[in-house]
Amino acid sequence: MTRTHRILILLTAVLVLGAVAIGATLHAAGRAAEKDRPQAGGPEVRSGAVVLDAPGRAVFRNMAWGPHRDQLTSVPAGDPGGVRTASGVRCLRFHSAGGTGVCLQAVHGKLRDGYRALVLDARLRTTHRYGLSGIPTRARVSPSGRTVAWTVFVSGDSYAGTSFSTRTSIADARSGDLDRDPESYRFLLDGRPHHAPDLNVWGVTFADDNRFFATVATGGQTYLVRGDRRQRTLSSLHRNVECPSLSPDGTRVAYKKRVAGASSDAPWRLYVLDLRTLRETATAEGRSVDDQAVWRDGRTLVYSLPGAYGSDLWTVPADGSGRPRLLTRAALAPAFPAG
Structure with missing residues (x-):
């Protein structure tokens, strides 16, 4: 050659x-x-102004593929499948109440990626921001909008197993003061002080700006606890409760419960607990729900299940009657106007 x-x-x-x-x-x-590119047959999404306290409007994270994926979008509360208005603000987890929002979002940097929490006013303007030490998983705002909370995974990435650790923080939405360690609160298990190095707290849901409910895990068990920020106490109320959500009238908690015989990677069913009698009611949703449900009103729960776009929103009556119904596709982390 x-x-x-x-x-x-x-x-x-x-x-x-x-x-x-x-x-x-x-x-x-x-x-x-x-x-x-917007997927054929998917929801219609248009850019526009989103306001958290607009009467008759629901807000959630848009999961449909296209330029508005992961953005907070608004729809008429009475027409959740209608045209969505996209805000331009992207969140992985979101909740709002009282004209305040909390947005947990990814931050893409030159050297490494991370996460942060944003406290938003009613026009989605950032009033406070905080760095996060793990993967966002839960977020809640008190009914008045004065207090916000969030939970992140700092090891592991699923509640389904036992090898995970969480961090929960509570912040004053006005002053910005941050309580990074509810796990340091005095924990009363069945009325007695209980000290445990494996304590995990997650899934805060607020009764008001001071009192809240949450999940505490220790010794391989999970408990519904009542929290008091001023007294810095956590008091156990009921076993086998995860990701509680307090009803608008403060009398019931919706939650996911591990049930015997379920698959280890899909172990939960959606239940409601009467806080006065501690009587449990199984909802008509027979699939595993890995979400912190939201009360659409005093009768109806909204929660996410896997869907073609990643997540769809479903509803079911809170009293155990009826059957699950699809609310809207390609959506996650909803917040509904009070009233």
């Missing part, structure tokens, strides 16, 4: 490899563009 032939073979190889690389790049770009 002459030198000229070797040079021609080398040039041909370079051209072929270059063509393959360009083709792969264009294919990847095409797939990314397809991913960001």
Whole structure:
């Protein structure tokens, strides 16, 4: 083989490899563009102003593929499948009440990615921001909008197993004062002080700006606890309760409960606990619900289940009657106007 032939073979190889690389790049770009393009048959989403205290409007994280994915979107509360108004604010977890919002979002940096919590006013303007030490998982705002809370995973990434650790923080939405360690509160288990190095607290739901309910895990058990921020106490009320959500009238808690015989990676069913009698009622939802349900009103629960876009919202009566119904597709982390 002459030198000229070797040079021609080398040039041909370079051209072929270059063509393959360009083709792969264009294919990847095409797939990314397809991913960001609104999916046929998906919900209609338009840019616009989103206000948290607008009467008759619900707000949630839009999960539909396209330029507005992960943005907070607003729809008429009476028409959750209607045209969505997208705010431009992206959140992984979200909740709002009393004209205040809490948004847990990803932060993409030059050296590494991270997460942060934003406290938002009614026009979605940031009033306070906090760095997060783990993956966002739960968020809640008190009925008045004065106090916010969030939970992150700091090890593990699922509640289904036992090898995970969480961190919960509570913040004053006006002053910005932050309580990073509810786990340091005095824990009363069945009325007696209980000290445990494995204590985990997650899933805060507020009664008011001071009192709240949450899940405490210790010794392989989970408990519904009543928390008092001023007294810095956690008092156990009931076993086998995770991710509680307090009803608007403060008399019931919706929660996910581990049930015997369920799969280890889908172990929960959606229940409601009467706080006066401690009587449990199973809802008609027979699938595993890994979510902190939201009360749409005093009778109806809203929760997420896996869907084609990642998550859909479903409803079920809180009293055990009826059957589950699809509320809207491609949505997560809803908040509904009071009243």
